[in-house]
Amino acid sequence: xxLQHDGRLPLRQVWPDALVExxxxxxxxxxxxxxxxxxxxxxxxxxxxxxxAGESRYTYAELWRESGRIGAGLLALGLVPGDRVLVQLxxxxxxxxxxxxxxxxGLIPVYSLPAHRLTExxxxxxxxxxxxxxxxxxxxxxxxxxxxxxxRTEVTAIxxxxxxxxxxxxxxxxxxxxxxxSLPGDPDPQSVAFLQISGGSTGLSKLIPxxxxxxxxxxxxxxxICGIDRDSVYLVALPVAHNFPASSPGWLGALYxxxxxxxxxxxxxxxxxxxxxxxxxTSVGLVPxxxxxxxxxxxxxxxxxxxxxxxQVGGAKLLPEAARRLREKLDCQLQQVFGMAExxxxxxxxxxxxxxxxxxxxxxxxxxxEVLIVDDQGNPVPEGSAGHxxxxxxxxxxxxxxxxxxxARSFTVDGFYRTGDxxxxxxxxxxxxxxxxxxxxxxxxxxxxxxxxxxHLLAHPAVFDAAVVSIPDxxxxxRSCAFVIARGERSRAVELKRxxxxxxxxxxxxxxxxxxxxAFGTTAVGKVSRRELRARLRERFLDESDAxxxxxxx
Numbered sequence: 001x002x003l004q005h006d007g008r009l010p011l012r013q014v015w016p017d018a019l020v021e022x023x024x025x026x027x028x029x030x031x032x033x034x035x036x037x038x039x040x041x042x043x044x045x046x047x048x049x050x051x052x053a054g055e056s057r058y059t060y061a062e063l064w065r066e067s068g069r070i071g072a073g074l075l076a077l078g079l080v081p082g083d084r085v086l087v088q089l090x091x092x093x094x095x096x097x098x099x100x101x102x103x104x105x106g107l108i109p110v111y112s113l114p115a116h117r118l119t120e121x122x123x124x125x126x127x128x129x130x131x132x133x134x135x136x137x138x139x140x141x142x143x144x145x146x147x148x149x150x151x152r153t154e155v156t157a158i159x160x161x162x163x164x165x166x167x168x169x170x171x172x173x174x175x176x177x178x179x180x181x182s183l184p185g186d187p188d189p190q191s192v193a194f195l196q197i198s199g200g201s202t203g204l205s206k207l208i209p210x211x212x213x214x215x216x217x218x219x220x221x222x223x224x225i226c227g228i229d230r231d232s233v234y235l236v237a238l239p240v241a242h243n244f245p246a247s248s249p250g251w252l253g254a255l256y257x258x259x260x261x262x263x264x265x266x267x268x269x270x271x272x273x274x275x276x277x278x279x280x281x282t283s284v285g286l287v288p289x290x291x292x293x294x295x296x297x298x299x300x301x302x303x304x305x306x307x308x309x310x311x312q313v314g315g316a317k318l319l320p321e322a323a324r325r326l327r328e329k330l331d332c333q334l335q336q337v338f339g340m341a342e343x344x345x346x347x348x349x350x351x352x353x354x355x356x357x358x359x360x361x362x363x364x365x366x367x368x369x370e371v372l373i374v375d376d377q378g379n380p381v382p383e384g385s386a387g388h389x390x391x392x393x394x395x396x397x398x399x400x401x402x403x404x405x406x407x408a409r410s411f412t413v414d415g416f417y418r419t420g421d422x423x424x425x426x427x428x429x430x431x432x433x434x435x436x437x438x439x440x441x442x443x444x445x446x447x448x449x450x451x452x453x454x455x456h457l458l459a460h461p462a463v464f465d466a467a468v469v470s471i472p473d474x475x476x477x478x479r480s481c482a483f484v485i486a487r488g489e490r491s492r493a494v495e496l497k498r499x500x501x502x503x504x505x506x507x508x509x510x511x512x513x514x515x516x517x518x519a520f521g522t523t524a525v526g527k528v529s530r531r532e533l534r535a536r537l538r539e540r541f542l543d544e545s546d547a548x549x550x551x552x553x554x
Contacts, residue, residue, distance in 0.1 A: 004082075009129065011195070014399075015415075020190075023213075023217075026368060026394075028394040028395075029394065030189075030217075032213070033212040033216075038067070044060075045060040045230070048060055048258060049260050051263070053091070053262075053263040054092075054263075058093065063097070068101070068104055069177060069178075069180070070100075070176055071180075072105065072177070074105050074162070075182050075183070076176070076177065077162075078159070079105070079132055082107075082108065083130075083132065084110050084129060085107050085109060085110060085131065085134060087102070087111055087241070088113070088114065088116065088136075088144065088147075089134065089135060089136055091239065092136070093263065094164040096240070098134050098173070105184070109194040110124055111195065114239065115446075115508055117147065117505055118150050118154070118504035119505055122154045123204045123205075124197070124207070125155040125158060128207055129157065130155075131158065132158065132162065134173070135147070135148060135162075135163060136165055137163055137164065137165025137166045144163070145163060145167075148163070187212065188212075189211070189213045190212070190213055192210065193215060194210055195208065195209055198342065199447030206403050207402065208401070209399075214397075215247060215395065217395050219248070219252050221365045221366065222249035222253050223253045225365065226248075226253075226283065226310065227310065228249045228259055230257055230258040231259070231282075233260045233279050233282045234249075234262065234284070235283070236251050236262065236263050240263060245285050248337055248339055267290050269298075273305065282307055282308065283308075283310045283311075285311075285337065286312070287314070287477070288313055288316050288477055289476050291313045291318070292322060292325065295326050295330050298329060305332075308332045309333060312337050313337065314339065315337075315442075316445050317338075317361065317442075320358050323336070323359070334348075334358075335348055336362050337361075337362065338361035338431060342397050342417055343417060344364060345364070346430075363429040366395070368393050371425070371431075373386075373388065373389060386422055386424045386434045387422065388422060388437055389422070389431075390412065390418055391417055391419060392415045392417060398411065398415055441468070442470070442477055443477065443508055444475075446506075446508045448508065448509050450469065450470075450480075452509070453500065454468050456500050456505065457511075462486055462490070463484055463486065464487040465484075466482055467533055467534050468481070468483075470538065471538065471541060480512050481538075482514045483515050483516075484496065485517060493514035496514050497510050520537065
């Protein structure tokens with residue numbers, strides 16, 4: 001790939017010309033842009049409340065003005081349109097204001113999560129070739145200014161750090177200012193609007209370039225399916241940078257239609273239930289463990305939750321029995337969501353019969369979502385049989401940014417994305433998720449690469465070998481278990497967990513459980529794939545757990 005004039009890899013997401021014409025003709029791609037629709041809402045919904053976070057409230061007109069101030073201020077620092085800006089903020093007003101400001105300035109947001117630490121942030125900064133970093137003074141007890149200092153030591157290309165709160169030696173977000181006439185015109189709708197992060201199933205997360213045309217279509221169509229309109233109130237309970245609460249239909253879908261977005265500082269019932277009552281929340285998206293906790297708490301809460309019309313559940317598979325529990329305990333519509341940051345999103349429809357809502361993960365948004373289900377050799381499976389899910393369509397990417405090896409693994413020569421999911425397709429196009437084809441641990445919606453954690457464990461001097469597997473968990477969906485062969489004297493499990501944590505990884509990646517073993521039980525010649533090894537260890541763990549359970553119930 002040729003470089004830009006500034007020496008960076010260009011940001012692009014390219015569909016074949018025939019598909020571009022097809023998607024435009026079908027009305028999926030309308031030439032809309034993020035600055036364009038924000039301008040229209042500021043004009044048409046000027047005095048309506050757009051955003052609520054804590055005690056802060058912004059109308060659409062105020063959101064437009066504040067995002068313009070931030071965008072112009074970032075350009076005044078010396079950034080130029082096209083620069084990539086790493087954003088690490090929690091569920092606070094500054095996240096939405098900053099991202100909208102970046103859109104208006106022609107700058108490219110690179111999303112990260114508050115849980116990410118130095119290892120991940122350095123990776124994102126280098127991979128995206130970012131020029132700036134926007135973060136908080138602190139969030140949930142962690143001081144991000146310390147992380148910013150470490151980041152600038154590791155990545156000297158980060159020329160500017162902007163901090164929401166007490167900035168110390170950095171630039172304060174609330175002090176930014178500049179000439180709004182410096183803001184550029186609207187971008188090419190086919191250009192990349194931002195870089196999202198993948199689930200990271202084969203190591204550190206990959207970067208996903210999303211264009212204005214494709215992403216706006218995804219949440220505009222989601223609004224229609226999910227019943228989001230100007231009267232809706234959408235609660236963001238999950239981390240705001242995740243794809244699910246951003247676009248399914250998420251806070252961006254809500255802003256697109258002129259609805260109200262309410263940011264909850266966290267997903268607990270103690271944080272969210274008061275907001276549902278106060279703001280009259282109508283829709284929320286949750287991962288299965290949280291949905292079950294909410295359902296249990298709803299029966300005895302003092303708060304009025306009667307405004308809630310739709311609870312979406314996604315991010316991990318919702319088992320049928322769990323879905324039935326939710327339907328029994330909640331006085332609102334359940335909607336299953338199965339999607340990925342790379343594109344394809346499936347929904348059960350609000351008027352679907354109970355068996356579809358309870359037992360499937362929905363069907364695709366678009367008639368032009370091309371879904372293939374194939375066997376290990378890439379051949380189509382008989383209809384109704386389980387297989388590997390491949391997809392292409394008007395909002396599914398054609399490639400990751402700056403990652404040739406991942407692109408070779410993840411995309412077919414004719415542009416289908418290999419999702420890594422095993423699914424079964426039922427009549428009407430509804431999908432039932434069977435699991436992952438790779439060792440990708442889905443812990444309460446957070447995706448963890450077994451390989452990445454194994455690498456960190458193997459760096460410990462007392463670890464000879466390690467294999468990390470997923471174990472079913474009633475609340476998390478899956479938890480991580482590290483099987484470890486010691487080198488010499490065994491370390492304690494708590495020491496190995498501390499080791500992983502102190503290597504600068506997000507807390508959700510620390511193994512939930514550590515089990516010491518003498519050997520992995522490979523074949524006579526010692527040859528076994530890591531995938532097969534993990535499968536054997538997982539089966540062994542579950543068999544042993546079942547045996548214990550049987551003994552305890554005698």
